[in-house]
Amino acid sequence: MQPANAKEITKLQELTYELKVEAAMTRNVATISPTATMAEFREVLRANRISGTPVVENGKMVGIVSIEDLIKALAAGELNAMVGEKMTSKPATLYADEPLMQAVSKFSQLRFGRFPVINRQGELIGMITQGDIMRAMLKRLEVDYREEEIHRYRASHIFEDILADDVALVFGYRVAARDFARAGEASSGLKKTLGRLGIHPQIIRRVAVATYEAEINVVVYTDGGEIVAEVRPDRIRIEVMDKGPGIPDIEQAMQPGFSTAPDWVRELGFGAGMGLPNIKSCADEMDLKSTVGVGTHLTIIIYCDGLQKTGSGS
Numbered sequence: 001m002q003p004a005n006a007k008e009i010t011k012l013q014e015l016t017y018e019l020k021v022e023a024a025m026t027r028n029v030a031t032i033s034p035t036a037t038m039a040e041f042r043e044v045l046r047a048n049r050i051s052g053t054p055v056v057e058n059g060k061m062v063g064i065v066s067i068e069d070l071i072k073a074l075a076a077g078e079l080n081a082m083v084g085e086k087m088t089s090k091p092a093t094l095y096a097d098e099p100l101m102q103a104v105s106k107f108s109q110l111r112f113g114r115f116p117v118i119n120r121q122g123e124l125i126g127m128i129t130q131g132d133i134m135r136a137m138l139k140r141l142e143v144d145y146r147e148e149e150i151h152r153y154r155a156s157h158i159f160e161d162i163l164a165d166d167v168a169l170v171f172g173y174r175v176a177a178r179d180f181a182r183a184g185e186a187s188s189g190l191k192k193t194l195g196r197l198g199i200h201p202q203i204i205r206r207v208a209v210a211t212y213e214a215e216i217n218v219v220v221y222t223d224g225g226e227i228v229a230e231v232r233p234d235r236i237r238i239e240v241m242d243k244g245p246g247i248p249d250i251e252q253a254m255q256p257g258f259s260t261a262p263d264w265v266r267e268l269g270f271g272a273g274m275g276l277p278n279i280k281s282c283a284d285e286m287d288l289k290s291t292v293g294v295g296t297h298l299t300i301i302i303y304c305d306g307l308q309k310t311g312s313g314s
């Protein structure tokens with residue numbers, strides 16, 4: 001439960017940085033002039049069912065007057081006093097372009113019910129309450145969630161359209177020799193792409209393992225190469241091509257446990273001699289062609305119709 005909570009808080013915190021005060025505030029704020037009387041102020045509160053208003057003079061906010069000020073004025077028999085005399089001048093405010101985070105911390109520091117929101121010219125443009133903040137965050141969460149849903153839906157349906165037209169999607173990746181820092185990037189890129197296309201997770205896992213092993217071999221044993229994946233509704237074909245040195249004895253290379261990996265490669269965690277055998281067990285079809293001095297061309301086919309691997313490869 002802890003991790004899930006922590007994650008939610010992180011998302012909400014992120015939103016308070018992303019959203020601006022103006023996205024949460026209410027506009028159309030009732031205001032009053034400093035030259036109005038407290039009696040007039042009472043009418044403004046009644047008419048708008050609010051408990052306080054900013055005091056505005058020539059568009060600039062000069063103070064804030066609340067129901068407490070009205071009660072004091074009533075008790076002192078000063079209903080004809082001017083708002084300007086009874087208001088709190090220089091009230092705490094928020095800028096419209098500040099992140100909501102700023103508002104959240106001001107609410108917890110100052111414990112006011114609401115803050116006037118001004119622009120950088122000092123003009124009042126809205127009011128914000130803690131309820132406004134909650135509403136804005138929930139709305140944004142809802143929007144994000146719906147967008148994600150639509151995205152997922154579209155992704156899988158794009159592929160269904162292609163299915164109808166029998167078009168293939170082709171994705172290409174370069175694999176650099178001996179670049180261990182980036183080894184695995186091609187296969188994880190392909191994995192993400194297949195996920196977006198709505199391919200079944202079981203199929204994706206097999207493609208990812210087979211492609212990863214082939215990619216590592218290109219990194220470790222060759223002068224570099226490329227991976228091309230052709231995705232069709234009924235099958236995924238992955239071709240891994242490198243620029244040599246080639247495999248002298250393919251049958252031997254295919255043996256589980258056979259490896260020519262030097263010690264330093266083994267120390268990096270590669271070289272168990274299980275790469276090619278793993279590729280074979282993931283693939284529905286596997287074809288390995290190699291010419292010494294020229295290069296190696298590996299073709300892996302995985303069918304999407306039957307989710308479980310059916311054939312033993314050929």
Ligand SMILES: Nc1ncnc2c1ncn2[C@@H]1O[C@H](COP(=O)(O)OP(=O)(O)O)[C@@H](O)[C@H]1O
Pocket residue numbers: 213217218221222242244245246247253254258259260261270271272273274275276277296
């Ligand atoms: N693309 C390639 N080019 C040259 N040699 C390769 C290639 N792929 C595999 N090999 C050779 O085949 C052997 C077995 O590969 P693999 O089954 O992946 O095991 P490992 O990578 O752990 O050695 C490797 O040790 C290497 O000698």
Ligand SMILES: [Mg+2]
Pocket residue numbers: 213216217271273274275276
């Ligand atoms: Mg290997």
